[in-house]
Amino acid sequence: MIKQVMDDNEIRRALTRVAHEIIERSKGADNLVVIGIRSRGVPPAQRLAALIGEIEGVKVPFGTLDISFYRDDYSIRGAAPVGASDIPVDITDKHVILVDEVLYTGRTIRAALDALMDMGRPSVISLAVLIDRGHRELPIRADYVGKNLPTSRSESVKVSWKELGGEDAVTIVSE
Template identity: 60%
Template sequence: MDKSVIMDDAAIRRALTRIAHEIIERNKGVDDCILVGIKTRGIYLAQRLAERIEQIESVKIPVGQVDITLYRDDLTHKAEDAVLKGAELPGDITGKIVILVDDVLFTGRTVRAALDALVDHGRPKMIQLAVLVDRGHRELPIRPDFVGKNVPTSRTEIVAVQLTEVDETDRVTIRQAN
């Protein structure tokens, strides 16, 4: 149950700054780009990336969010009267470059669900994936375009991202599951 910190607040800040530069470089600027955070921590990471991109490029990049709860393929059944929350997007995503942002990439199922939610709202020109931590163990053919830190893990370990907006601290820890 020992917990070790693999990223502190400074490491998270540096990783997000690097990802922001990589997004700008890969897309030759941020025209027609939208950041979409996956609920919950991906939303805050997307907002932080938008702030860094604005500092670097002096351009405000739109930020949206997606709630993938009802798109998960690992729920046993979906309620008949479930309210489809889906996405809150800053406009039409058709023809745009959507950069999906999440905290940890593990099996790929969360990202697959987010992709389903996005295409229900339009047809982007391209979807890119930015993650703070890639821990491996993919079950689906999903690969991130932008990675803050690659962390090889065992399936018995838990990678926990804590962000000030939710957890009152910024850090990434790894520990053994109970």
């Protein structure tokens, strides 16, 4: 069974609210770098960087982070295709907004934090996600959440993005 939980307008509003929250809590956008986790965290990161930039009238640096080499399931699932990280600025002493689409077990975020630490020493790392679906396996939480979505483990949450060739939408798929 497939159930849509967010459409394009709801996604836009959620990301706009998150962008405002980030600016409010960071007291501006001066020191921010927005980094999306490849590949599905890239569209929301790109949009957040653009929204923050628009609201504050500045250009917010945006980058992508590949975590293939930091995964904890390599011995079980094997080699996944590797992408390149592309972060245009030195993240040392910056406030990094790490972005992903769905927060679930927290393992991807653990890998991303390790990957970031190897690239520099940010002053702060905050986590922004479009969906938090619960079921954490690690002590990790998001600082900014577009929508909290209670799910069961047997369900899966699918987000499609215009940038990746779909319509903007969030759906829950259950057996």
